[in-house]
Amino acid sequence: MITVPIEHVILMAAILFSLGLTGVLARRNVLFILLSIEVMLNAAGIAFVAAGARWAQADGQIMFLFILTMAAAEVAVGLAIILQYYRHTGTLDVDAMGGGRR
């Protein structure tokens, strides 16, 4: 069996996290922002699994399950709110959002 060094996994998680963060900052469509956040969360999940593997504990994988569950709950509530936003504005563009100083 070939073992993957922990450093590589962490590096990949860090790259994924950065990609997700770039998506959150650069994307203007709310749905894509939400997708990018999912990428960030899963990057954290991979890091947890890698950390659990390093210490030979199940805790890392348990945290990953928690993250999956939480992400599902968050998306359920989030999509409902985004749907309301779409009904009001007819767009998913966050730039259309008015600041407080309209």
Add this chain to the structure above:
Amino acid sequence: MVRGDFFILLPLIITGGAAVAVMLLISFRRSHLATATVTLVALGAAVISVICVAAAAPRQASALLILDSYALFYMGLIFAAGCAVTMIAYDYFERQTDHREEFYLLLLLATLGSAVLVSSNHFASLFLGLEILSVSLYALIAFHRERLPSVEAGVRYLILAAASSAFLLFGMALIYLERGDMTFFRSTQIASGVPAWSPLLLAGTALLIVGIGFKLALVPFHMWTPDIYEGAPPPATAFIASVSKGAAFVLLLRYVTLFGLHSGSVQSAAIAAIAVASMFFGNLLALREEKVRRVLAYSSIAHMGYLLVAILAAGPLAAVAAGYYLVAYFTSIIGSFGIISVREGREGGGDAVSDYRGYAWRHPWLGGAFTAMLLSLAGIPITAGFVGKFYLLAAGLESSLRLLVVVLVASSAIGLFYYLRIIITLYGPPEAERQGAAITPAVSLAGGVALTALTFLLIWFGAYPAPLLRLIQAMVGG
């Protein structure tokens, strides 16, 4: 889990059970009064249960939660704040006709999340508590789904809170990778043969600070605050400003105390910089705002900056100072948003400072209470805010944090301007066309009781702080 664990977890069990009960109640019979009453009784019972289980503290209930006097004190504060917000929400939603019962369900869940947060002793419980709180808050903020600003605020908070959770999680993963344990105590202790601060640990702590910084709305993670304070229904804003931020702060204080922050280290320098920036930017940006809720949003950024001084000071006096300041801040900010909520629920109208012109002449009691709340936020003597700030200064001086203390005093002086501007407007000459528009009664029974109690507590804690101080010393000072 043994029986003792279930006993000490009673406050959490009551709140969680009440959330289920309220959900079932709503599905069988929609009654605003009944829902609010059940919520209020449950939160009241939770406060009482905190007092009952205090004798059995401290106790570690599984690896996840620790119920020591520190956690129980803040739990009691959170449940009491939940009671006040429930009463204010009842007053606010009484005039609305559509889907108002779910607000209390979400409020109970958010309160439960905050209570888990203050008693968490493990990354998993931290994360779960934070998410129970956050996901309930998304819905609470976007509760007025027929109003665009409310929905927009919900979308904003959703994106920022979810992204900050990701930061927090990644930070926790890095710390776990380095230390091999997720309990607070062991993940902060230095194992033999391991360097005290490795790059991974530093990166993890930095990500953790970013995540918590978003929750506390500290500069430079504060951008969301004004829009959300403005868009959310006022009772929800009262909850975010007090309980949500307070719980995150209590958690941060516990974690940093365990870590043992050394003055002169990179971490304490970073927190000091964040504190100074929050105090100055919060107060300066509030000066140019024209809307009361946005002014209070920026002022809350400054208040969190003041509280960071207690974290940096560290030690028993700092813990007491933070406790007193949080009690004072909870009372004043819930009271302020209570008045805003009462006014908006009845009179409608804009949120600009000028819209409050002559409000104190139309409603002398409400105007007087609002004045007391604002004076407390500004830190004027004979209000709780003054005593809280006094202890923060004392704690800062004891740890010889001279720069931070000077900044605290200077930025408080700046803050005085915008609080006084609102107060002067309250007592300004009323506009002619508004004079006849006064609605009687000015406030419902529930809202009136809550606001009277908050004002009374505010002045009591300010004029005679000894009893509360002794309680806080006994609970968190040890």
